[in-house]
Amino acid sequence: MRKNWWKILAAFLLIYTFTAGFLIKVPLIGNLKETIRNLFFHVPMWFGQIILLTTSLVYSILYLRKPDLRYDIYASCFAKTGILMGVLGLITGAIWATYTWGEPWSNDPKQIGVAIALLIYFAYLVLRNAITDIDKRAKISAVYNIFAYFIYLPLIMILPRLVESLHPGGKGVEGNPGLNGADLDATMRLVFWPAVIGWTLLGTWITTLNIRIYLIRDKNLLNAK
Amino acid sequence: MTKSILALLKKDLLLELRQQHSFYGILLYVASTIFVLYLSINNPEGDVWNGLFWIIQLFVCVNAVAKSFLQESKGRMLYFYTISGAKEFIIAKLIYNIILMLIMSLLSLGLFFILLKNPLGNTLQFIGIVCIGGISISLVFTLLAAIAAKAQQNAALMAIMGFPLIIPQLLLLIRLSKVAFGEIFREGALMQLSLLIVGLDIMVIALSIILFPFLWKD
Numbered sequence: 001m002r003k004n005w006w007k008i009l010a011a012f013l014l015i016y017t018f019t020a021g022f023l024i025k026v027p028l029i030g031n032l033k034e035t036i037r038n039l040f041f042h043v044p045m046w047f048g049q050i051i052l053l054t055t056s057l058v059y060s061i062l063y064l065r066k067p068d069l070r071y072d073i074y075a076s077c078f079a080k081t082g083i084l085m086g087v088l089g090l091i092t093g094a095i096w097a098t099y100t101w102g103e104p105w106s107n108d109p110k111q112i113g114v115a116i117a118l119l120i121y122f123a124y125l126v127l128r129n130a131i132t133d134i135d136k137r138a139k140i141s142a143v144y145n146i147f148a149y150f151i152y153l154p155l156i157m158i159l160p161r162l163v164e165s166l167h168p169g170g171k172g173v174e175g176n177p178g179l180n181g182a183d184l185d186a187t188m189r190l191v192f193w194p195a196v197i198g199w200t201l202l203g204t205w206i207t208t209l210n211i212r213i214y215l216i217r218d219k220n221l222l223n224a225k
Numbered sequence: 226m227t228k229s230i231l232a233l234l235k236k237d238l239l240l241e242l243r244q245q246h247s248f249y250g251i252l253l254y255v256a257s258t259i260f261v262l263y264l265s266i267n268n269p270e271g272d273v274w275n276g277l278f279w280i281i282q283l284f285v286c287v288n289a290v291a292k293s294f295l296q297e298s299k300g301r302m303l304y305f306y307t308i309s310g311a312k313e314f315i316i317a318k319l320i321y322n323i324i325l326m327l328i329m330s331l332l333s334l335g336l337f338f339i340l341l342k343n344p345l346g347n348t349l350q351f352i353g354i355v356c357i358g359g360i361s362i363s364l365v366f367t368l369l370a371a372i373a374a375k376a377q378q379n380a381a382l383m384a385i386m387g388f389p390l391i392i393p394q395l396l397l398l399i400r401l402s403k404v405a406f407g408e409i410f411r412e413g414a415l416m417q418l419s420l421l422i423v424g425l426d427i428m429v430i431a432l433s434i435i436l437f438p439f440l441w442k443d
Contacts, residue, residue, distance in 0.1 A: 064439050119389035126385055131376045140375050143436045147368060148390060150432055154425065155393045 007205055013198030017041075020191045027188070038096045040191055044199040045089030046114075050156075051200050052082035052207065053121075057149045060142040069222055072138035073214045075145060076128060081207040083121050085199075090114055113156050120148050134221065229309045233317035237293070241325070247296075251289050255333045258284065263340040271344045271406045278337055279399055282355075282362060283391060285329050290322050290366040291383050294374035311438035319367050319433060326363035330355050346407035354405060357419070358398045361426050365391050368433040375440050397422050 021040040028036075056078035063071035093111070094104035105111060127144055131137040215222065241248055258281055269277065297305075305314055334355055337343075345351050366387055373383040401418045404410055 064436075116389050116392050123386045123389060127372075127376065127382065130382055136375070139439060140372055143439055144372055144386065146436060147372075147432055150428060151365075151390050151393060151425075154421075158421065159393060159396065 006201055010198055010201035010205055013194045014202060017191060017195040017198055021195065024187050024191060032100055035096055035099050036188075038092060039188065040195040042089060042092040042096055043192070044196040045085050045092060047196045048200040048203045049082050049085040049089060052078050052085060052203050053149065053152075056082060057146060060145040063138060063142045064146075067135070067139070069134065069138060069218065070215070072142065073211055073218070075142065077207045077210045077214065079121060079124060079145065080210065081203045083118065083125075084206070085203055086114060086118050086121070090118070109159065110156075113159060116155060117152050120152055124148060226310075226313055229313045230317045230320070233305075233309060233314060234320055237317065237321040238324075247292060251285065251292075251329060252332065254288055255281070255285050255329060256336060259333065259336045259340055266341075268342055269344075274337070274341060274344050275399060275402050275406065277341075278334070279358065279395055279402070281333060282330060282358060283388070283395065285333060286326055286359075286362045286366050287384055287387065289325050289329055290363055290370050291373065293318055293322055293325075293367070294370040297374070306441070311441040312434055314441070315367070315371070315433055315437040318371075319364060319430065322363040322367045323360050326359040327356060330359035345405050347405045351402060351405035354398065354402050357422060358394075358402075361394045361398070361422055361429075362391060364426055364429045364433070365394065368429070368436065371437060371440050394422065394425055397425075 017040050021037055026034065026036050056075045059071045059075035059078065062068075063075060090111075093114075097106065097108075097111075098104045101108075124141060124144060128137055128141045131140060262277060262281075266273065266277075331352070334352065366383070369383050369387045369390070372386065376382060397418055401415070401422070404415055
């Protein structure tokens with residue numbers, strides 16, 4: 001029970017997100033209308049993705065400091081779930097865009113940015129698969145992961161602010177690249193932040209399951225040390 | 226430290242001068258690519274010209290820089306390991322790749338002028354941007370070449386890893402180049418873009434110096 005409280009919290013927060021997210025009264029802004037409820041699903045995906053990828057980065061740095069294969073497994077599993085969150089964010093965004101911008105893909109700078117981000121992390125997986133030696137794979141992919149992360153951050157944090165975008169936070173538009181804080185009224189905030197925490201915890205939960213599978217699979221390797 | 230960097234740099238340059246086939250190989254690669262472009266699109270518009278130019282730079286860089294680590298055999302790396310440190314080695318490689326890429330960029334720019342005409346409003350400014358661009362692209366690909374070489378993979382892996390990573394710089398460069406085509410920029414935007422590219426470069430150099438020592442040890 002002591003170890004599982006956060007899983008219960010994740011389930012509770014997500015149930016809350018789904019019920020409250022669909023039931024509360026939302027402000028009607030422009031052509032967003034009721035689709036603004038997607039904010040509780042689309043935007044938390046990106047928060048979750050960044051948090052998971054950052055965790056992956058931390059484990060990669062830890063691996064370089066102290067070569068323990070466990071860190072490598074942690075880093076790769078967190079990156080994989082981060083990719084999953086990214087794909088989901090892209091899909092929820094495409095659905096949202098269909099109803100507000102008229103088409104699922106309109107070459108918006110942020111859409112391009114996340115497409116590139118996904119390519120970067122797919123390359124990480126390809127690189128991992130390309131190397132057969134386990135220790136070498138761990139080291140090289142840790143180096144690539146760190147390098148990629150620091151190029152990925154400016155891509156999503158700086159570039160979108162420089163160009164015109166349909167998203168909030170572009171050039172000449174209020175807000176940061178994530179969302180426009182002023183558009184969130186008090187009731188939406190009450191659902192939004194729990195949703196962010198809930199989705200992130202769910203991502204972590206998925207990752208820990210994946211990590212456990214790998215730890216059991218590589219039991220012999222890990223205990224040999 | 227400076228001494229061993231210079232010695233390593235000198236060794237790379239001397240190798241280049243003595244085994245000229247690789248240099249001319251890349252040069253021929255550039256020339257034939259641009260010739261194919263000339264045959265397929267005669268006299269492209271400014272935007273197309275600009276896009277094509279930077280894409281060609283990207284491919285040239287993958288070919289030119291990939292060689293810098295792949296040519297070092299395992300035994301020779303072991304030898305370098307005994308005579309110099311990782312930091313000196315990567316700095317020497319970075320400088321060497323910058324020099325190589327600058328030459329290649331300027332030569333391909335010349336070929337572009339000859340074959341695909343010169344649609345530029347301000348040629349000198351564009352040459353400056355090409356230099357910055359060549360440096361940025363070669364910096365990113367140097368560390369990637371080291372990673373690819375360590376993974377004992379060919380240039381294909383480098384392209385897979387590098388193309389997504391280079392896009393931020395490439396987009397900034399293409400955007401910046403438009404100034405040489407006569408596009409008017411918002412006040413201060415030009416400075417902001419250039420500083421951003423230089424900032425990214427500095428970050429890449431720092432990351433290369435920090436991360437390469439881990440690749441170096443086996």
